[in-house]
Amino acid sequence: MSRPFDEARYRGLLEGLEVSEVLLSESNSVTRLDSEYFRPVLISLQKRLEALPHTTLGAKSRFVAGPFGSEFHVDNYDERSPYRYVRGKDVKSFFIENTDNVYLPEPDFNRLNDHSIKAGDVLISVVGTLGNSCIATERDTPAIFSCKSTVIRKPEVNPYYLVSYLNSEPGKSLLLRCARGSVQLGLNLPDLRQYLIPTFGNVLQDATERTIRAAHKSFEIASEHLAIAEQTLLRTLGLENWQPPEPLAYTRPSRDAFAAGRLDAEHFKPKYVDLEAHIRATSSFTTLENLLAINERGTQPDYAESGLPVINSKHVANGEVRLNDGNRVAMAGSNAMKIKQGDVLMNGTGVGTIGRAAPFLHDAEALPDNHVTILRPQAGAIDSVYLSVYLNSLAGQYQVSKWLRGSSGQIELYPNDIAQFLVWIAPTEVQQAIRKAIDDAFTAKRNATRLLDAAKRAVEIAIESGEASALEFLNREITPQ
Numbered sequence: 259m260s261r262p263f264d265e266a267r268y269r270g271l272l273e274g275l276e277v278s279e280v281l282l283s284e285s286n287s288v289t290r291l292d293s294e295y296f297r298p299v300l301i302s303l304q305k306r307l308e309a310l311p312h313t314t315l316g317a318k319s320r321f322v323a324g325p326f327g328s329e330f331h332v333d334n335y336d337e338r339s340p341y342r343y344v345r346g347k348d349v350k351s352f353f354i355e356n357t358d359n360v361y362l363p364e365p366d367f368n369r370l371n372d373h374s375i376k377a378g379d380v381l382i383s384v385v386g387t388l389g390n391s392c393i394a395t396e397r398d399t400p401a402i403f404s405c406k407s408t409v410i411r412k413p414e415v416n417p418y419y420l421v422s423y424l425n426s427e428p429g430k431s432l433l434l435r436c437a438r439g440s441v442q443l444g445l446n447l448p449d450l451r452q453y454l455i456p457t458f459g460n461v462l463q464d465a466t467e468r469t470i471r472a473a474h475k476s477f478e479i480a481s482e483h484l485a486i487a488e489q490t491l492l493r494t495l496g497l498e499n500w501q502p503p504e505p506l507a508y509t510r511p512s513r514d515a516f517a518a519g520r521l522d523a524e525h526f527k528p529k530y531v532d533l534e535a536h537i538r539a540t541s542s543f544t545t546l547e548n549l550l551a552i553n554e555r556g557t558q559p560d561y562a563e564s565g566l567p568v569i570n571s572k573h574v575a576n577g578e579v580r581l582n583d584g585n586r587v588a589m590a591g592s593n594a595m596k597i598k599q600g601d602v603l604m605n606g607t608g609v610g611t612i613g614r615a616a617p618f619l620h621d622a623e624a625l626p627d628n629h630v631t632i633l634r635p636q637a638g639a640i641d642s643v644y645l646s647v648y649l650n651s652l653a654g655q656y657q658v659s660k661w662l663r664g665s666s667g668q669i670e671l672y673p674n675d676i677a678q679f680l681v682w683i684a685p686t687e688v689q690q691a692i693r694k695a696i697d698d699a700f701t702a703k704r705n706a707t708r709l710l711d712a713a714k715r716a717v718e719i720a721i722e723s724g725e726a727s728a729l730e731f732l733n734r735e736i737t738p739q
Contacts, residue, residue: 300435303428307454316451318414324405325373335360341367346406349383349390351425352710354398357575375401380410380417384445389433391424393417415455418467422713428721462725465732469713476706483699484577487647487692494688502529530660537680547677552634554595555606556626559588566590570627571605576650579603579616588625597624602633602646606671613658615649617642619700631673643696644689
């Protein structure tokens, strides 16, 4: 005998759960049956945008897909070429990443010219890390983009405003809602064409453009300060015009091999010997181990919902430790090694990232993962910012190449090898000049981040409270700090 439907009991079982009731016709219209797509918060957000003046991404935009992966092979990279190849990992929030560029030969650029980037294009990552959105600038051209991204060209709305919306919380949520797949998620063009965009007035759209352009200018200023720091170091060390020797063959006595505990030819290249001879000739040098209070790698973090932010190798760029909402957090054990303001962090693994160093200038604590080494100078021994610039310079990176171990992509730079680096102890005034340049760069980047956050928040306020409130907020936030 069947039991009568007990609505009260049914609703009691669902209490505390997210439940959406959707008509079959609604699911058929979007050809979706996955519950994630129909989460109540996303349905509510969609209805909120539909109640505002809006358009769709595909209304007037031209969509340009990246070339098939087989059309260009990474073995063909040409570091002397001016034609950049923008990979999926280079597409970040607001701007294309410029710290680890790769380039393709001119014949490949000409052959794939239909997939070239133009200033003002909006790029969206559609494979891998989904939903990163940025705008291309003149600095990013000439370039070809990969199949991991899609270009939106000449959208109906201001492209700078569009990037602000795509990176805002509501915009990013609805963009990721479009993702399809299970093992390999992706964003498909038909879904992107139907993506809703609130069409606020030109005054707000132009204000977001000015804000993002100001942020980009701050990033450029930061890059200039970083270049000044490195040029100051190389000039005063006498390496500005140094040409490393590259003989076709060379020999080393067996005692050198036994002393180093190495048999690989790379470790004994003449260019490393010549560089170290140059540093020794200054009569103001020592090994790094004599300057450090701590030289230790982190451990595998115990990730959690709360705790301290974790720094991994992708957060350690040349001259900058990135600390933002993208960092996962972990619980710090009683004996955990913590990163403190004034530490220098150095990547210990990974092709393309190994040996990158940056000073930790944030007024906070963090945890290193097991691929990041903490270098903490002894009090008064050497300026930590100067040390980071030295390690990132030609003088430091040649020693990275000398001391790394391993092959076939599994390369390591261990703390005991880092300890053997020769470090030039620059005069105090040089160290101070380099520190000032890096501090100025850090301040400029912080200002840029503040402006980008304001651009995103202005879009959110416009959706929540109207354009007038958004403009009032934005005009207040973009006032020079």
